[in-house]
Each structure stands twice: as structure tokens, then as C-alpha cells.
Amino acid sequence: MDDFYREVIIDRYKNPLHRGVLEPHDITFEDENPLCGDHIRIDLTLDEQGRVSKAVFNGHGCAISQASADLLLDTVVGKTVDEIKALQKQDVLDLLGIELGPVRLKCALLPLKVLKAGVYGLGEADDSLVEG
Amino acid sequence: MLDVDRIRADFPILSREVRPGIPLIYLDSAATSQKPTVVIQSMDEFYRRQNANIHRGLHTLAEEATAAYEEARARVAAFIGSPDARQVIFTRNTTEAINLVAQTWGRANLKAGDVIILTEMEHHSNLVPWQMLAAEKSLRLEFIPINMDGRLDLEEYLRLLDLKPKLVAFTHMSNVLGTITPAKEIISQAHRAGAIALVDGAQAVPHFPVNVQELEADFLAFSAHKMCGPTGIGALYGRRDLLESMPPFLGGGDMIKRVYLRNFTPNEVPHKFEAGTPAIAEAVGFGAAVDYLSAVGMEAIAEHEQMVTSYAMERLEEIPSLHLLGPTSADHKGGVVSFSLEDIHPHDVAQILDSSGIAIRAGHHCAMPLHEKYGLPASSRASFYLYNRVDEVDRLVEGIYKVKRMFGA
Numbered sequence: 011m012d013d014f015y016r017e018v019i020i021d022r023y024k025n026p027l028h029r030g031v032l033e034p035h036d037i038t039f040e041d042e043n044p045l046c047g048d049h050i051r052i053d054l055t056l057d058e059q060g061r062v063s064k065a066v067f068n069g070h071g072c073a074i075s076q077a078s079a080d081l082l083l084d085t086v087v088g089k090t091v092d093e094i095k096a097l098q099k100q101d102v103l104d105l106l107g108i109e110l111g112p113v114r115l116k117c118a119l120l121p122l123k124v125l126k127a128g129v130y131g132l133g134e135a136d137d138s139l140v141e142g
Numbered sequence: 143m144l145d146v147d148r149i150r151a152d153f154p155i156l157s158r159e160v161r162p163g164i165p166l167i168y169l170d171s172a173a174t175s176q177k178p179t180v181v182i183q184s185m186d187e188f189y190r191r192q193n194a195n196i197h198r199g200l201h202t203l204a205e206e207a208t209a210a211y212e213e214a215r216a217r218v219a220a221f222i223g224s225p226d227a228r229q230v231i232f233t234r235n236t237t238e239a240i241n242l243v244a245q246t247w248g249r250a251n252l253k254a255g256d257v258i259i260l261t262e263m264e265h266h267s268n269l270v271p272w273q274m275l276a277a278e279k280s281l282r283l284e285f286i287p288i289n290m291d292g293r294l295d296l297e298e299y300l301r302l303l304d305l306k307p308k309l310v311a312f313t314h315m316s317n318v319l320g321t322i323t324p325a326k327e328i329i330s331q332a333h334r335a336g337a338i339a340l341v342d343g344a345q346a347v348p349h350f351p352v353n354v355q356e357l358e359a360d361f362l363a364f365s366a367h368k369m370c371g372p373t374g375i376g377a378l379y380g381r382r383d384l385l386e387s388m389p390p391f392l393g394g395g396d397m398i399k400r401v402y403l404r405n406f407t408p409n410e411v412p413h414k415f416e417a418g419t420p421a422i423a424e425a426v427g428f429g430a431a432v433d434y435l436s437a438v439g440m441e442a443i444a445e446h447e448q449m450v451t452s453y454a455m456e457r458l459e460e461i462p463s464l465h466l467l468g469p470t471s472a473d474h475k476g477g478v479v480s481f482s483l484e485d486i487h488p489h490d491v492a493q494i495l496d497s498s499g500i501a502i503r504a505g506h507h508c509a510m511p512l513h514e515k516y517g518l519p520a521s522s523r524a525s526f527y528l529y530n531r532v533d534e535v536d537r538l539v540e541g542i543y544k545v546k547r548m549f550g551a
Binding site: 020113 | 548
């Protein structure tokens with residue numbers, strides 16, 4: 011069970027590679043998980059081909075939510091908006107490399123939910139964005 | 143002194159392992175308590191021997207089931223010093239009991255501009271029902287503030303009473319801070335100002351002696367599942383004249399005396415408030431739970447919890463960067479310790495403790511406004527009951543050091 015907090019998760023939580031704010035940005039979105047107070051904001055800029063040129067996150071919360079955001083943004087630069095729309099729950103779980111119960115799954119998937127709501131240009135992030 | 147080892151033997155779940163070789167250390171009784179064998183058996187026995195629907199049946203089983211249900215009511219009533227068993231209404235839980243008062247007494251007696259006084263340390267169950275009623279009737283909600291040491295500011299309360307409130311509704315013990323509120327004093331001042339008083343006893347009734355006559359409470363709400371009883375049943379005690387004058391709550395079977403096609407006449411108290419088939423086996427379990435607690439002794443339970451809590455506070459305070467919420471001493475404090483661990487989210491704390499078999503709560507504990515007051519999104523909470531030993535506190539402290547090591551803090 012201690013495997014839960016794989017070194018990479020603690021390390022990314024303490025020393026994130028993609029923490030920051032982009033002003034100006036092309037896409038931004040933020041949301042929180044009211045049950046535990048996790049909060050994530052993601053800012054993206056796009057190049058002329060519509061690919062992500064920069065991606066950063068900001069926020070606070072548990073190690074799982076913050077590390078999940080940082081690991082997710084590793085994979086985002088260079089992707090098109092459509093490629094981001096195609097990202098699934100399993101992609102995040104593969105990045106984290108751990109098994110999660112239903113409560114912690116919400117923490118882990120919050121960054122993906124925020125990212126997808128942002129690229130879809132939605133007013134509100136919905137759980138259906140990260141299901142399946 | 144409680145013989146804790148003997149008590150633990152009464153609770154079968156306490157001997158289970160969470161994972162092979164890792165025993166359960168259950169420090170989450172403020173969320174729900176564990177159940178002794180006598181309670182589990184009483185419900186099992188009811189289903190094996192007496193199960194029938196109550197109140198209308200004429201056969202033997204129906205009579206026995208009715209007697210068992212009403213006997214349980216009498217035991218629960220006696221447990222809180224109710225002068226009459228009929229003043230105890232079975233509900234689903236504390237939340238439903240408070241909603242019952244809001245939707246019946248509140249709707250019938252409150253009008254636009256009326257003031258309700260609550261406190262800043264209420265559980266959502268004693269907050270949201272009043273917010274809903276306030277929105278419907280344009281009522282004004284006022285709040286007794288909490289001091290930074292987690293106690294109510296009673297001077298401010300006296301000033302709020304100048305607003306001539308109709309109702310003061312407050313918790314007898316905070317589920318986050320553990321603060322035990324001076325209920326008798328709050329109630330007598332409410333009465334002097336012409337208000338009635340509702341006590342949220344969800345955390346108090348399971349943990350120390352609570353007597354409605356001594357308190358002069360007008361309403362007291364509590365849940366069986368936090369006091370060794372089953373889930374799905376709770377109780378509302380009410381002052382006789384108030385219950386008599388209140389309109390019914392839910393409509394349906396058992397709450398009526400006579401039904402016509404276009405109208406009905408309500409049944410007598412308490413049945414007026416118990417529509418439909420109630421949780422009968424659970425009522426029997428509730429009765430067994432109060433018998434069990436009475437046999438152990440509520441004074442002894444309170445004393446034991448105070449001892450464990452004092453020890454826990456002492457040990458936790460030694461941990462660098464750990465911050466305890468609420469009262470700084472265990473006086474007038476129940477068996478709850480909530481804390482924050484600098485920079486480490488409560489979910490991470492709870493998850494890592496779980497790997498050592500330690501069950502604590504992480505989150506806002508259904509008290510979001512209270513956490514906002516302390517500037518925290520969430521906290522970690524350990525809570526104790528009659529079956530907890532001081533060496534379980536030692537395991538908790540070791541577990542917290544493990545969390546700190548993993549996070550390099």
C-alpha cells in the first residue's frame with residue numbers, strides 16, 4: 011500500500027516541473043474538488059498549427075492531485091486540441107502507475123477534467139469528461 | 143476505570159485485520175461507532191423470531207414486534223431522561239430529526255424577518271435545514287462566533303439575543319473541534335429571551351450523560367449509529383406541548399387517525415411524525431445499544447474518553463509542524479482531535495495511516511464554514527470511543543511520523 015506514494019508522486023508533488031501561470035494564454039480553466047479542497051488551474055498557449063506550445067498548472071491540494079497535474083502536463087506540449095480531447099482516464103492512471111479507490115480517483119482525475127473542460131471551452135467541468 | 147480489553151471483546155469488528163498482519167485501529171467513531179455483539183444479535187433475533195409489521199396487526203408476531211418497537215422507544219427515552227416515551231420520535235437520523243423540526247414547527251411558527259440563532263461550529267445537518275427554511279420564509283440567520291480556541295463567544299450570544307430570536311439551534315459537541323458547549327446555559331438564556339432551543343446531540347448523547355430535563359431542552363436530535371446502534375435510525379425528543387401543536391411531517395400510513403378521500407385527521411404523538419413502516423429491527427437494535435451503554439455507564443465512558451483525549455493531545459503536540467484545532471485542553475472537550483500537518487494534505491495523511499491499519503477521517507467533516515474560519519480546506523480527525531486504548535494513540539503518532547518521513551517533512 012505504501013507503493014501508493016511512489017517516489018515519483020512525492021517528488022512531483024514537492025518539485026513540480028510545470029507549476030506556474032501563463033499571461034497571456036490561449037486556454038485557461040480552473041476547478042476544484044469541494045470534498046477535499048483540491049484546486050487546479052491549467053493555462054495553455056497554442057502555436058500557429060494549433061499545437062500546445064506551453065502548459066502550466068497552479069493550485070493546491072493532496073499529493074495525488076498535484077502530481078497528477080504535473081505528470082499530465084508532461085504529455086501535453088505538442089498535442090493538438092483534438093488529441094487532448096481524446097485523452098482518457100486510463101492515460102492518467104498509466105502516468106501515476108497506481109491503483110486508486112473511488113475517492114482518490116477524483117483527486118487524480120481533477121487535472122484531466124480541468125484540461126478537457128478548457129479545450130472544449132466549457133463553462134463547467136463535468137465528470138463525464140473523464141469517464142470511461 | 144473502564145476495563146477496555148473486556149469492552150473490546152464485545153465488538154467483533156475490532157479483532158479483524160485490515161490487511162494480513164495489520165490489525166484495525168479504529169479512530170473514526172465520530173463518523174460512526176462500531177457495534178457490540180448484543181446489538182447485532184438483537185436485530186438478528188428480531189428477524190428470526192418476531193418480524194412483522196407493527197401497530198395494526200392482530201396476530202402474535204405483529205403484537206410482539208409492536209411491543210419490541212415501543213419498548214425500544216421507552217429505553218431510548220429513559221436514556222436521555224425524557225419524562226414520557228411518547229416524546230421520542232424515531233427518525234432516520236439526526237439530520238432527519240432536525241429537518242422534521244424545521245419543516246413542521248418552523249414552517250408553522252416562523253414568519254418573514256424572524257431570527258434563528260445558530261453557531262459557527264454547526265455540522266451541515268444543523269445548518270442547511272435552516273438555510274432552506276430561511277430562503278423559503280425570508281428568515282434571518284445569526285451565528286454565535288467561535289473564539290480561536292474553539293469555544294463559543296457567549297458574550298456575543300447575549301448581544302444576539304437582543305434580536306429576540308424565535309429559535310436557538312446549536313450543537314452540544316462539535317464534531318470537528320470536540321468542544322462541548324455549555325448547553326444548559328445557552329438554553330436558559332434562550333428561554334429568557336423568549337426563544338425555544340434545539341440541541342444537536344449527535345456527538346454528545348453517545349459520549350456523555352445528556353438529560354433533557356436537566357438541560358430544559360425543547361428539542362434534542364441524535365443518531366443511533368454513533369452510539370453503538372445501527373444506521374438508519376435516530377431520534378427526536380420534543381417538549382410535549384410543542385409536539386402536540388406541530389403539524390405532521392411526512393404523510394402516509396401510521397401517521398393518521400382517520401383518512402377520507404379528501405382529507406385526514408392526524409394520529410397522536412409520536413405516531414403523527416412516523417409515517418410509513420419505520421426501521422423496526424433498527425429500533426430494537428437502538429434499544430439494545432442504549433442498554434449496553436447504560437450497563438457500561440455513561441460517566442465512565444466520558445471519563446475514559448477524556449483520558450484518551452488528553453493523552454492524544456499531549457502526544458500530538460510533540461509532533462513538529464502538527465497543529466491541533468480547537469480547545470487547547472481536554473476540559474469541556476469530547477473525544478475528538480482534529481489537526482493539520484503543515485503542507486501535507488489530510489487525504490495523504492489518512493491514506494498513509496490506512497496502510498498501517500489506522501482509520502481516521504480526512505476532509506471537512508461536514509463543517510465547511512468552520513474550516514473556512516480556520517483557513518483550512520480540510521483537516522485530519524481522530525476520534526475515540528469506549529473501546530479505544532491509549533496504545534492506539536501511540537500507533538497513530540508513529541503513523542504520523544511515517545507520513546512526515548515519506549513527505550520528507
